[in-house]
Amino acid sequence: MNTASKESHFHHAHHFESAAHQYSSAKQGVWLFMVTEILMFGGLFVAYLIYKSLYAPVFHVGSSYLDVKMGTINTFILITSSFTMALGIYFNQKNERSKAIIFLAITILCALGFMLVKFFEYSHKIHLGLVPGKYFNNPEFVQKVVDFATNMQATSSAHQDIDIAALKKIAPLYFGFYFVMTGLHGFHVIIGACLILWVTIKTAKGHFGPEYYTPVEGVGLFWHIVDLIWIYLFPLLYLVG
Amino acid sequence: MEEFVNYALYFIACVCVCVPLFGLGLAPGIIVNLEIAAILGSFYSQIVEKGLIKTLIKDKGDSPLIRPMVPALENVQSTIDSIENGTFGKKEEKESQEEHEHHIIPISVYAGVLGILILGTIITVGVAQIDFGPWNTVIAMLVATIKASFVLLYFMHLKYDNAMNRVIFGSGFFFLLILFSFSIIDIITRVKPLLGFTKF
Numbered sequence: 261m262n263t264a265s266k267e268s269h270f271h272h273a274h275h276f277e278s279a280a281h282q283y284s285s286a287k288q289g290v291w292l293f294m295v296t297e298i299l300m301f302g303g304l305f306v307a308y309l310i311y312k313s314l315y316a317p318v319f320h321v322g323s324s325y326l327d328v329k330m331g332t333i334n335t336f337i338l339i340t341s342s343f344t345m346a347l348g349i350y351f352n353q354k355n356e357r358s359k360a361i362i363f364l365a366i367t368i369l370c371a372l373g374f375m376l377v378k379f380f381e382y383s384h385k386i387h388l389g390l391v392p393g394k395y396f397n398n399p400e401f402v403q404k405v406v407d408f409a410t411n412m413q414a415t416s417s418a419h420q421d422i423d424i425a426a427l428k429k430i431a432p433l434y435f436g437f438y439f440v441m442t443g444l445h446g447f448h449v450i451i452g453a454c455l456i457l458w459v460t461i462k463t464a465k466g467h468f469g470p471e472y473y474t475p476v477e478g479v480g481l482f483w484h485i486v487d488l489i490w491i492y493l494f495p496l497l498y499l500v501g
Numbered sequence: 502m503e504e505f506v507n508y509a510l511y512f513i514a515c516v517c518v519c520v521p522l523f524g525l526g527l528a529p530g531i532i533v534n535l536e537i538a539a540i541l542g543s544f545y546s547q548i549v550e551k552g553l554i555k556t557l558i559k560d561k562g563d564s565p566l567i568r569p570m571v572p573a574l575e576n577v578q579s580t581i582d583s584i585e586n587g588t589f590g591k592k593e594e595k596e597s598q599e600e601h602e603h604h605i606i607p608i609s610v611y612a613g614v615l616g617i618l619i620l621g622t623i624i625t626v627g628v629a630q631i632d633f634g635p636w637n638t639v640i641a642m643l644v645a646t647i648k649a650s651f652v653l654l655y656f657m658h659l660k661y662d663n664a665m666n667r668v669i670f671g672s673g674f675f676f677l678l679i680l681f682s683f684s685i686i687d688i689i690t691r692v693k694p695l696l697g698f699t700k701f
Binding site for chain 1: 611612615618619622638641644655657662665669673681684685688
């Protein structure tokens with residue numbers, strides 16, 4: 261007995277009460293996963309804030325080395341992709357398959373554009389020797405940090421003891437944070453793009469329709485979390501020095 | 502046993518919330534007294550004497566102090582009754598599932614959210630160019646939080662979602678808050694940090 265429509269041949273699994281039950285259970289699982297994502301990035305944000313308060317000069321000079329223009333372009337790209345992802349889900353709900361495919365494809369293109377801008381940013385940093393740890397090779401950056409710290413010490417009304425030797429040693433730390441945080445985020449963008457490609461192919465094959473679009477919704481949630489993290493990452497790294 | 506575990510968790514949660522406040526030295530005496538009063542009060546009203554609300558409505562329902570609260574108290578009593586009967590939340594959950602299945606947010610709402618997000622980004626970048634000293638960080642984080650809430654509510658459909666998903670997200674956020682507050686207390690008490698609020 262076939263009660264599903266011709267467009268999508270969907271029956272809910274036997275251990276669920278109904279299709280709605282299966283949908284909400286799957287979505288709840290995705291939300292639990294999203295919480296672990298938030299907590300993982302949250303740990304990095306806490307570490308960033310701790311070291312920013314301990315070694316403010318390093319972070320102030322470090323953020324001035326980032327290209328705000330490229331960061332802003334990337335923010336617009338990600339916001340637009342979030343919008344097109346939401347529309348991809350919307351047209352799957354409305355059973356307009358070709359429109360859904362177009363908007364999901366635009367989302368993938370946005371992800372690729374984001375990674376392209378990231379590639380230019382990263383290659384510029386690596387070219388300047390602004391990389392984490394022992395590979396760091398930019399004496400000019402260290403000198404700027406030292407200058408800024410001594411200047412701050414001289415002008416600050418409150419008496420602050422700044423350990424110049426410690427600052428020199430800790431200077432590459434900023435790029436440790438920069439590469440780990442944006443790198444982990446970029447990794448999520450790549451995985452998200454692959455997942456969107458997967459649901460686009462499934463949409464094209466006609467697996468989804470108004471009664472079953474759970475994978476699109478789940479991938480959409482993941483993609484919006486990627487956008488959400490960038491919304492916080494962008495001002496913290498690029499703007500708040 | 503179950504009740505004991507519940508109250509232990511309640512106590513731990515209270516301590517987690519209040520320790521940052523103790524650390525900052527914000528009225529520790531008042532907080533301690535309130536904490537003890539709240540814990541003793543809830544123990545008394547819910548474990549020792551379960552029918553407290555009923556007797557309160559019956560005996561003092563006419564007094565001007567209690568009368569405005571009677572509808573709210575009756576609501577609480579009916580919730581307690583439904584928990585005891587084991588019917589709590591069963592009907593509502595099913596309804597919200599059905600309701601959600603058919604809810605589709607129109608494109609105009611998505612477009613509006615996109616507009617707000619773009620506007621928020623322009624504001625963030627624009628404000629960063631002007632030097633507001635200590636307020637730059639505050640404004641940037643405030644705008645980011647507003648943007649994030651719009652993404653959560655509309656793009657991620659949390660506004661129309663069932664309560665469980667909202668609770669799941671809220672719990673994640675709550676534990677993040679604990680992590681933040683403990684770390685900041687640690688830093689402030691151990692070393693004198695150069696916070697982003699000082700103007701260079």
